[in-house]
Amino acid sequence: MNIQEPDRNTLKEARDSRHEPRRWKVWRKRTDGEISWWFASTGIPLLAAALGPFANLSSIAALVTSWRQNNYLNSDFVSDLFGVPYADPKWCYWLNVVSLICGFLGNIFLLFNFTQKIRYIIALPATIILWYISSGLLIAITACMEVYDPPNRPFEIYTQGYWYAVAAAIFYFVCSVLLMVNMLGYFLGHYPDHFALSDNQRTLILQTMFFFIWMAGGAAIYSRIQTDAGEDQWTFPNALYFCYVTILTVGFGDLVATTDLGRGLLFPYSVGGIITLGLVVSSLYRAARELGEDHIVQKDLERRREQTLALTATNSDDYRHRQHQLVRRGTFGRLKISAPTEPRPYRTAMGNNVPRTSTLARNFSVPIVDRKPRLLLLKEEKDRFDAMRRIQADSKRFKRWMALFWSALYFCYISLLTIGYGDLSPKSNPGRCFFVIWSLISVPTMTILVSDLGDTVVAKFKKWSNIVADFTVLPKRDIWQPFVDKNPWLQQRIQDHEAKRRVREGFGTANPDEGDEVDNDNDVEVAADAIQATNPNITSLAEEAETDLACAPTLASLARRIAFSIKKVSFDLRLDVPKRYSYEEWVEFTRLIRYTTPRRLNRILGTTLTNETENEEGLVNWDWLVY
Structure with a gap:
């Protein structure tokens, strides 16, 4: 017996599949999972790549700035902008340094993972662990600062550096949790061990990194320039706030450059920052639109098709099997009916111990003297007095909050629309930190919303405005x-x-100088052809069918009918809503086509139609597709 020796390529494929990682095998078996895990496979890495540099920038702002400042100077309170910071404990500073280093290393590992310089199974766990360490260190030192060495309130408060540390801890923690979800989807076999990024997504990551580098560089330069000029309030967080307000084109005016060098540097810096921000927002919109079109719409359509196909029975065995499954899923058993509740007695039963008043008490009302001690009465009055004071304070606080809410809503509106009147602007240290974070998230969101409105609301508005113009200021013919x-x-x-x-x-009568009876007859025929071609009816079609049996229509009449029909169809093609022709119109169209076929041309001029010919190519049974 001759046994065929296996091919070398076959042996190599079998050996590779035997040594292939189990996770890759699981992913190859479950490629359908990507339909439900598309956000974990693509959206989460993009979100982490966008938030990672901002977390690093927040960590830098927390490191280079002291966390506490003194607002009580020369026996008077000053605003948060002019407070004097003082040094932090050594343990706070060095733990902050370690947190910043871990955050940078985690971002570098994530970039190497995107570029596939380091394997997914190595780079992503390293990023998660390093960012968890950064978040844990920042949470620990901020909590310890509040517990063991807090500022002496109300004379001392926290600076923007402290609040940027809180923001960085939150960003590191959120990104780590999101990347853990991404790794979970990989271990469950829903997608392979690499990020399949498109050109728009890769461009978004690079532009986001460049934008935050531009922000950090500008803040460092302006902080140094203005501080050397004697303006000590220009710390790194304040300079970062100034740079972002400038790039966002809000311009509140609460913090401005006063030196000639700072004002001269503002020209190239603002132009470059505005262009970079526009590119980031544009790339973010394209990436979001790409994700929506490729995953949300297409994948959902594919999933619905697969579900519909799975519910389809191809033969009788499948149908009986599905019916059997439906019967097995049904729940059989005795219905559970709740027991009746105890009804409330309409009348009091006899024999119950019901307290009764005496006849004297029923007939005469004797005042009862309260025997409580005077001290107890005073305590009760004091409790009621304190309760009313609390209600009054809560009401006053609520009214103040409502007044501040509308002012804050007005401020958010003028900020998002980049109006920036300057009458309201963030003054406190946590307010400025929150404004930078909030605006960085809200401005791209606002841009995406406006762009989507251009595809929906604006398109509808243009359509309806054109319709109104057709009927009013720019009337269209017919x-x-x-x-x-x-x-x-x-x-x-x-x-x-x-x-x-x-x-x-x-x-009307004809013109005696130019017309005659023949012209009148021609005008009548033209009008009749126009009416019949544009608005046919059953009666006229039946009369024409009887006439066609006796004599075929003339060539001039057919030419006029065809011209009127072509004009009518060309006008119908310009309608916004497609025209649905009636039965009479289709009969008229088929009649014209029937008389313009090569087989019927020799019968048009003066040739009669017999009953056999009409039965062969009748009014109703005639089909022009066979000609």
Whole structure:
């Protein structure tokens, strides 16, 4: 017996599949999971790549700035902008340094994972662990600062550096949790061990990194320039706030450059920052639109098709099997009916111990003297007094909060629209930190919303404005004709009105100098052809069918009918809503096509049609597709 020796390539494929990682095998078996895990596979890495540099920037702002400042100077309170910071404990500073280093290393590992310089199974766990360490260190030192060495309030407060540390801890923690979800989807076999990024997504990551580098560099430069000029309030967080307000084109005016060097540097810096921000927002919109089109719409459509296909029974065995499954899923058993509740007695039963008042008490009301001690009465009065004071304080606080809420809503509105009147601006240290974070998230969101409005609301507005213009300021010719065609009763009333007008004015006669009876007959024929071509009816079609049996239509009549029909169809093609032709119109079209075929041309001029020919190519049974 001759046994065929296996091919080398076959042996190599079998060996590779034997040594292939188990996770890759699981992913190959469950490629359908990507439909439900598309956000974990693509959206989460993009979100982490966008938030990672901002977390690093927040960590830098927390490191280079002291966390506490003194607002009580020269026996007077100053605003948060002019407070004097003082040094932090050594343990706080060095733990902050370690947190910043871990955050940078985690971001570098994530970038190497995107570029596939380091394997997914190594780079992503390293990023998660390093960012968890950064978040844990920042949470620990901020909590310890509040517990063991807090500022002496109200004379001392926290600076923006402290609040940027809180923001960085939150960003590191959120990104780590999101990346853990991404790794969970990989271990469950829903997608392979690499990020399949498109050009738009890769461009978004690079532009986001460049934008935050531009922000950090500008803040460092302006902080150094203005501090050397004697303006000590220009710390790194304040300079970062100034740079972002400038790039966002809000311009509140609460913090401005006063030196010639700072004002001169503002020209190239603002132009470059505005262009970079526009590129980031544009790339973010394209990436979000790409994710929506490729995953949300297409994947959902594919999932629905697969579900529909799975529910389809191809033969009788599948149908019986599905019916059996439905029967097995049904729940059988005795229905559970709740027991009746105890009814409340309408009348009190006899024999119950019901306290009764005496006859004297029922007939005479004797005042009862309270025997409580005076001290207890005073305590109760004091409790009621304190309760009313608390209610008054809560009401006052609520009124103040409502007043501040509308002011804050007004401030958010002018900030998002980049109006920036300057009458309201963030003054406190946590307010400025929150404004930078909030605006960085809200401005791209606002841009995506406006862009989507351009595809939906603006498109509808343009359509309706064109319709209104067609009827009013820019009237279109025959604009009312489709409306009249859709309402036969209106068309009939117009025709009746025209007929009454002709009867009232009298029928016109031909011009004796230019016309004769032949011209009148031709005009009548032209009008009849126009009416029949544009508005055919069953009666006229039947009469023409009887006439065609006796004599074929003339070539001139056919030419006029075809011209009127072509004009009518060309007008119908310009309608916004596709025209659906009636049965009478289709009969007229097929009649014209029937008489313009090569086989019928020799019968048109003076040739009669026999009953056999009409039965062969009749009015109803004739089909022009066979010619």
